[in-house]
Amino acid sequence: MSRPAFSVLTDDETLFARFRGLASDWAVYRLGNGKAIDELPPHSLIVVDTATRDLAAIPEKIWRASCQQHRIVIASSQPEDEEGLAWLDLGATGYCHAYAAEATLRQVLEVVASGELWVGRSLMSRLLKGIGARRSTHARNWAAPLTEREREVARIAAEGDSNLEIAQALGITERTVKSHLTAVFEKLGVNDRLQLALKVHGIH
Amino acid sequence: MSRPAFSVLTDDETLFARFRGLASDWAVYRLGNGKAIDELPPHSLIVVDTATRDLAAIPEKIWRASCQQHRIVIASSQPEDEEGLAWLDLGATGYCHAYAAEATLRQVLEVVASGELWVGRSLMSRLLKGIGARRSTHARNWAAPLTEREREVARIAAEGDSNLEIAQALGITERTVKSHLTAVFEKLGVNDRLQLALKVHGIH
């Protein structure tokens, strides 16, 4: 697998050595002391130690921009859900304990490098508690009265595709798509594809 | 690393072979056809294919119990955020695309086996949006290039109302509503009110 550039922003020599050790097949750079984030090639993988001095001085705007351009993992020596939320909301791709087990950290890097987000168990269940509860029952029910084919059509329609696009995607006629959608509207008690979309996405 | 027992519940031979292939150093079992979940040793790692027949027949209570006892990864051939939320809320430890790249699936298994939760990017950002909605930039950014009146019209249209309903709600003509919407579509780069709704509600 080709590795992206990997950098660490920290004041802590021990921590830096740690990351360099567990990412031995990466090219690891040390940030700070002149070497700035905006000098890095785009799509870099960056670990940021929250204990770094003057971190708070960096304005939010810079963070958002950097998070767009790179994959930033926040490593905190005292992880806390609220702090993690704030970082992830800012666009960070990961939030973990800076002194987690090496195997875990390596996993974090692998996952993040592959384009996914990494969120620890504690924070994760926190997220689920917040949003999942209210929506879950309703969420699995919208498709309940539908047949398998109707579900497929409904899903695609709810993404904003036209009847013709759905037809081509499923290899059937536009007319057949209309048939299925009419059945879907009837069964779900909606009038058109927009209301269908709102229902599918759990908004109404 | 010691591997937990690993089982797959699916009707699909191809899918089973796939999982067995990518977990060659695990002992992989095939569920269904008599072999039931409750016969497995505790703390097993189980992948459940949502396309499995009669899956909907299994009551919610059984799922919750199984999720407590084991680590259950839901593999959907048509992943959908709402469905994923429902499963995770039920206690599943992972939700992924059944036909994702092998490297990804292997990663999923590694992460889950190590005790963490695995949630895909799309679902993850959805979760974050739910929590950080009030502070989310995206949530208020869609309206940035619009005038005040256009914002109003767009908001109502995104709720599923017709042009006539919008007109009556705002005390203007249907024609005027169309004017505003045309401007909105142009500014936001969408083709119709459905795509507008998806953008407004932060789905696309």
Next chain:
DNA sequence: ATCTATCTAGTACCTGAGTACGATACGGCG
């Protein structure tokens, strides 16, 4: 063997949505 559900599709029709190409009015600004 019959019945039912599902998926498929044809023709015809109506309407809302979106666009094209205008117009009028009002307020701020150089």
Next chain:
DNA sequence: CGCCGTATCGTACTCAGGTACTAGATAGAT
């Protein structure tokens, strides 16, 4: 003052979306 952005509305057109009515094929169930 003229210029420009904003809000309002008119007519007319095209077209995708949705409906009505129909019907063949297949598979499963009783």
